[in-house]
Amino acid sequence: MKTTKAYSAASATAALASATIQRREPTERDVQIEILFCGVCHSDLHTVRNEWSSIMATTYPCVPGHEIVGRVTQVGNKVSRYKTGDLVGVGCLVDSDHSCPSCQANVEQFCPGAVFTYNSPDKHGTAPVTYGGYSESIVVDEGMVLRVPLNLDLAGVAPLLCAGITTWSPMRRWGDIKGKKVGVVGLGGLGHMGVKFAHAFGAKVVVFTTSPGKKEDALRLGADEVIISTNAEEMKQHAGSFSFILDTIAAEHDINAYIGMLGLDGNITLVGAPETPLPVSAFALLSGRKSLSGSLIGGIKETQEMLDFCGAHNITSDVEVIPIQKINEAYERLLKSEVKYRFSIDMASLKD
Template sequence: MYNAKAYSAVSATSPLASDTIARRDPTEHDVQIEILFCGICHSDVHSVRNEWSDFMSTTYPIVPGHEIVGRVTQVGSAVTKYKPGDLAGIGCMVDSDGTCPHCKAGFEQFCQNVIFTYNSPDKHKTAPVTYGGYSDSVVVDERFVLRVPDNLDLAGVAPLLCAGITTYSPLRHWGVTKGKKVGVVGLGGLGHMGVKFARAFGAHVVVFTTSPDKKEGALRLGADEVVVSRNADEMQQNAGSFDFILDTVSANHDINAYLNLLRLDGNITLVGAPEKPLEGRGIQPDHGPPQSLRL
């Protein structure tokens, strides 16, 4: 083992503070990475404050961070995909059992034994739980390391490891392409990426926000329209017209208002994670045949 510098919180009410944590020496399948950048995700705030305690209680001390970009400094004897000097990224997961049907199909995120980048049991017993990217280095199984092209802005790459894939994946999965009408609810960290991806895929993009002062920013990012969701007339004008809605809001809000905007066989996917379940989940819209709701 070796010591690494980190920022940790020791309770739900304490600030992040400088700390020293233990990291394992690389095993034969491990990659050691010097962390150059780590994004700040709202999930980090939820976890540090133990706001998801109903389903994922926080173990302290916690070192958050799962949008990690850095440079490989050492590799294990069996590592074949990376060498010292390579640029690499790490997202939300650092291990899984590798044997279940989900893992064998390439969907490790659905593994019942997935190990998250922080606050998951550390099977290597280096610490009680895994520690994340608010640190100067990390050691990860090579299966969960991603190659980063050397011509990219590394500070800009880091948020793609969570916010990026969180929005890209449902847009691609539900077939967002040219000619589709796509709504993006919220213009925070997830929302602004959803707008940029949907625009890049050729969709007609409408941003829904409670803040009128975000209109200029939404249009600058590539939105075609901006709807203030508190304006009932604007919402009604869009009823039954959307092929896909990406809901990025992590606070309590009325999901039914957006279900009413879907057209036949439309889909809404929620990628925000509020502290408590949303009221009205699963309630179908009050017009036309059932639409699709993915949580």
């Protein structure tokens, strides 16, 4: 065991504060990583404040962070993919059982034995639960480590490990969207990545937003058009014309209004997670053979494919880099949507 600096929350009402945690020595299959940047995800805030207690109660102390970019400092003697000095990433998963049908199908996020990067039972017994990326270092199973393209800004790469793969996965699974009309609902941390990917895939990209002030930024990010969703006339003009819509909204909203935007065999996929169930009109789906689905991050193989694509097309997340000492302020700003579009923590600040 070794100690490392971190920022953790002692309870649902406590601010994140400097702490010392334990990390295991690398096993034969492990990679030890010095963390350089860690993105801030809204899931971090939900978990720290135990807002998902009915689904996954938080165990304290809680060290969040699952958008990790760093440099390999040590590898186990059976590690073959990585060596000391490599630039790598770690997303929402740090282990799985490697043998179940989900793992065999490269969708480890659905493995019954999946170990998430933080607040997940630690099978190594280092601590009651796993500790995430708001820390100096992390030790991860080789199979969950990702290679980072060398040409990309590392601060902007970090959010790709969650926001990036969360939007990439459903678009790729839906099929070739080149030339098709694709909608992105919401222009936040997830939505801005959805726009960038859809544009790179060659789709006609339309952003739905309630904020007229976001129009200019949506066009800058790659949107071809912006619809103000509170404008009934604008919505009516586009009814029944979309092949695919990515819904990134995590708050309660009228899902049926967007189902009505779909054409024949169109699909709307939820990647936002509203706490309150959304009423869905059966007739809205039946008319046009439309479908509603959900998607959760992505497997390791497709996450690496996403990173490689980003390297080839120079795609990163738009970030505001902060020191770890400003994380509590960042959480409050996150609640007010006062960031364009993700925070990325410079973990060198943890040494201060």
